[in-house]
Amino acid sequence: MKYEPTRLEIFLTRLAFFFCGRTVYQAFADRLPLEGGEQVLDFGSGMGTVAYYAAKKLPHGQLTCLDISERWLSVCRKTLRSYGNIIYLHWESPSLAKESFDVAYCHFVLHDISDSELERVIPELAGSLKNGGVLVFREPLNETEKLRIIKRLIEQNRLFPKDSRITDIPMMGNALECVYIKQ
Numbered sequence: 527m528k529y530e531p532t533r534l535e536i537f538l539t540r541l542a543f544f545f546c547g548r549t550v551y552q553a554f555a556d557r558l559p560l561e562g563g564e565q566v567l568d569f570g571s572g573m574g575t576v577a578y579y580a581a582k583k584l585p586h587g588q589l590t591c592l593d594i595s596e597r598w599l600s601v602c603r604k605t606l607r608s609y610g611n612i613i614y615l616h617w618e619s620p621s622l623a624k625e626s627f628d629v630a631y632c633h634f635v636l637h638d639i640s641d642s643e644l645e646r647v648i649p650e651l652a653g654s655l656k657n658g659g660v661l662v663f664r665e666p667l668n669e670t671e672k673l674r675i676i677k678r679l680i681e682q683n684r685l686f687p688k689d690s691r692i693t694d695i696p697m698m699g700n701a702l703e704c705v706y707i708k709q
């Protein structure tokens with residue numbers, strides 16, 4: 527479902543990014559399997575919190591920041607204005623190029639998407655990964671039922687679990703982070 531953030535929401539997210547950028551978003555970006563030349567998808571990039579750190583790790587690669595919200599994408603452009611390796615993608619009716627990404631990640635995005643929309647989004651995400659590509663997500667641990675659906679859909683789409691961990695995020699509580707490989 528399309529949703530545009532309010533000014534207050536943007537302000538509060540900027541504040542959280544300012545105070546928790548390193549501990550929350552950089553920590554996640556640092557765990558992504560990046561060597562520097564990958565094609566990477568940030569699905570639901572928001573204001574570019576994770577992208578800000580992930581893009582630095584791609585001196586020879588490219589990061590696609592995708593969001594359903596035009597307003598978040600325009601804030602994202604501002605956050606990442608100093609980078610030259612970003613593509614911005616406004617995504618309403620999905621059609622990602624097949625087998626085009628080495629790594630795709632979703633950070634606090636999938637738990638907010640309806641079950642029927644997930645049935646459309648996850649196969650699209652899986653199809654956009656190259657063989658051997660990696661999908662990483664981090665979502666709130668208390669969304670038990672949603673996590674079960676997300677995992678089921680991921681595993682039905684040729685993605686195999688490689689790793690998982692629980693991280694404690696300031697003000698957001700525990701989150702589950704999972705890594706999958708496409709085979």
Ligand SMILES: C[S@@+](CC[C@H](N)C(=O)[O-])C[C@H]1O[C@@H](n2cnc3c(N)ncnc32)[C@H](O)[C@@H]1O
Nearest residue numbers: 570571572575593594595598617633634635639
């Ligand atoms: C809670 S924010 C997280 C933003 C960012 N990943 C972060 O961790 O700061 C969720 C983001 O996902 C986007 N989003 C929600 N549903 C989406 C969909 N179906 N396709 C693409 N983006 C979506 C929202 O517009 C929003 O920017």
